[in-house]
Amino acid sequence: MTTRIHVRDMTVDDCEAVTRVRVRGWQAAYAGLVPQSYLDGMDLTVAEDVERRRASLAQGTTLVNVVAERPDLGVIGWGC
DSSP, X not given: OOOOOEEEEOXXXXXXXXXXXXXXXXXXXXXXXXXXXXXXXXXXXXXXXXHHHHHHHHHOOSSOXXXXXXXXXXXXXXEO
């Protein structure tokens, strides 16, 4: 069985999912390389990151942001 991944432009509605992907990615990729207290602390700044992303997208940006999503899981990746 093949699972399709759809890549599309990121919208303001994706900001929370993108922040979750970014934080979980850091926590997995840098475990043992970055102090665990820093990685754990990233959970505390999720709301701030979501609002910053929403504001940036709402006012327009020259950056291209895309998300990858699966029908069964929603947003599973993000690229900028």
